[in-house]
Amino acid sequence: MFEESGHDESVSGDDESVVRRDRFSGGPARSFLSSLEADRRIFAADLAVDRAHVVMLAEQGAIDDETAGAILTALDAIEVDGHDSLPDGEDVHEAIETAVIDRVGEDGGKMHTARSRNDEVATCLRYRLREDVLSAIETTLALRESLLAVAEEHDETIMPGYTHLQPAQPTTVAHWALSYEGAVRRDTARLLEAYDRVNESPLGGAAFAGTTFEIDRERTAELLGFDGVVENSMDAASSRDFLLETVQALSTHATTLSGLAEDVIVFANRGFVSLSDDYSSTSSIMPQKKNPDTLELVRAVAGDAAGTVQGLTTTLKGLPRAYNRDLQRATTHAWETVDAVTEASGVTAGAVATAEWNEETLAAEAGEGFSTATGVADLLAANGLPFRTAHEMVAVAAENGGDYDALEAAAETVLGEPLESYVDPVAVTDALDPAESVASRDSQGGPAPEAVADQLEAVREAVENDETELTERDDTLEKAHVQLRAEVTEYV
Numbered sequence: 001m002f003e004e005s006g007h008d009e010s011v012s013g014d015d016e017s018v019v020r021r022d023r024f025s026g027g028p029a030r031s032f033l034s035s036l037e038a039d040r041r042i043f044a045a046d047l048a049v050d051r052a053h054v055v056m057l058a059e060q061g062a063i064d065d066e067t068a069g070a071i072l073t074a075l076d077a078i079e080v081d082g083h084d085s086l087p088d089g090e091d092v093h094e095a096i097e098t099a100v101i102d103r104v105g106e107d108g109g110k111m112h113t114a115r116s117r118n119d120e121v122a123t124c125l126r127y128r129l130r131e132d133v134l135s136a137i138e139t140t141l142a143l144r145e146s147l148l149a150v151a152e153e154h155d156e157t158i159m160p161g162y163t164h165l166q167p168a169q170p171t172t173v174a175h176w177a178l179s180y181e182g183a184v185r186r187d188t189a190r191l192l193e194a195y196d197r198v199n200e201s202p203l204g205g206a207a208f209a210g211t212t213f214e215i216d217r218e219r220t221a222e223l224l225g226f227d228g229v230v231e232n233s234m235d236a237a238s239s240r241d242f243l244l245e246t247v248q249a250l251s252t253h254a255t256t257l258s259g260l261a262e263d264v265i266v267f268a269n270r271g272f273v274s275l276s277d278d279y280s281s282t283s284s285i286m287p288q289k290k291n292p293d294t295l296e297l298v299r300a301v302a303g304d305a306a307g308t309v310q311g312l313t314t315t316l317k318g319l320p321r322a323y324n325r326d327l328q329r330a331t332t333h334a335w336e337t338v339d340a341v342t343e344a345s346g347v348t349a350g351a352v353a354t355a356e357w358n359e360e361t362l363a364a365e366a367g368e369g370f371s372t373a374t375g376v377a378d379l380l381a382a383n384g385l386p387f388r389t390a391h392e393m394v395a396v397a398a399e400n401g402g403d404y405d406a407l408e409a410a411a412e413t414v415l416g417e418p419l420e421s422y423v424d425p426v427a428v429t430d431a432l433d434p435a436e437s438v439a440s441r442d443s444q445g446g447p448a449p450e451a452v453a454d455q456l457e458a459v460r461e462a463v464e465n466d467e468t469e470l471t472e473r474d475d476t477l478e479k480a481h482v483q484l485r486a487e488v489t490e491y492v
Helices: 038-059 065-081 092-104 106-112 117-153 173-198 217-223 233-238 241-269 293-316 326-354 359-365 373-382 387-398 404-415 425-432 434-440 449-489
Strands: 158-163 166-172
Touching: 038 065, 038 092, 038 106, 038 117, 038 217, 038 449, 065 092, 065 106, 092 106, 092 117, 117 173, 117 233, 117 241, 117 326, 117 449, 158 173, 158 359, 158 434, 166 173, 166 373, 166 434, 173 241, 173 449, 217 449, 241 293, 241 326, 293 326, 373 387, 373 425, 387 404, 404 425, 425 434
Parallel strands: none
Antiparallel strands: 158 166
16 A cells, blocks of 8 residues: 555646555544644654655666756745645655645656655654653753752751651752652653654554655665664564653653652742742632643643553554554654653752742741650760660650750650660751751761752762754764755755
8 A cells, every 4th residue: 555666646636646646535433533734743854754765776876867866846835835824634654645746747757766654654753752752851951050059059948857747857959959850861861862763763664564666765774864873673663662662751851850849839838839820820710829830731741641541552452463543643642742841840950949948937847746756865865875865855855846945855764864875965966957867867878968959969970961962963964964955956
């Protein structure tokens, strides 16, 4: 059904498809089969793929230079006219080919020599998706920079820390922010790795069994900015694991964003942080309300992304080699996810960057619920008391208010001796103070300002390295674009 060569294709008629011919061009299923409108997203990608393929065919002597020039000129005109000017077709690939033949005549069909729509569409998807992945990576870097800025400003801003949403231990805003930077950093890494596997060219795999023409797959890969080719022709035409991997990486990032959004929503509820008006809304009836609506939507995107992972996985599950039309439905999952998650990531970066932290409220609440209890138990253990015994003693004190007097009484009850028999009273007083408690937690990765300073240095370096990685990939695509344009100019 998918022809590799277009040598014998004629100019299309109103009721005839350049690919399907009159026999398959009508009937109520045509609109069901069509992806032309959805393919608007890969219109530019298809033109680029067509150009690279035609240049390669001319270089290989499969078509003459005059025909190549005519086709490439037609492609330029189609680009200027835009997607809306395309004739009806089953998809953008057929519509562009039909438009070329309408302009060039029968020789326009030579554009399809030595390829199938199977390898063509797979190449277009990768060509466009890699740009979207780079945009997603850019938003993760923006978010990491926002979190880094918050951490640099608030390395000594004490705040309550929670486990199970219960007061646990005092920490700092910087320590909290850097905890999310670490998670987003891994999200960046996953997307960079996914990009590298997306950025391989399937072009030249044809329907699935290669072609009899002497083509140069490495050349088209070079012209399109791909790092290399998907070697096996059947794998090249039919595999969509690159879609699944990308959607999974985006879903993981969306999950990170959801957790961050939830934290900020809870913190806003408790008066710890105030979102900018640009990232909030009010009630239509309650004028005093300032709602963190944007972050609530960010939180919801994680569910959407998880759903597309499941939908795409189910679509791909059990498909036989090589091409199956099910794959047409697979692509929409990727576009929906990359758009939603990229937007959510950018919104989160802006919300974090513009939020104001209420340092007084945070400091006042940092010792809530005897959150320094672990520090007191650690102090007793450091002075020779078995940690489990210290844990028991401090737990008894917690039941009675958790202050110094409660600790003294608990020591008499549990240990049968005064508290000062084990530890200096001044040291206990310091351990009960949230700021001193944080300062004492200077182990690697801890919240103490000294430990945070080391983390900040590492984060700055990591962000800079990943920005370089992103720039290098962007530059490679731009150089390929310039090179392809130069090669096309030689013929038009």
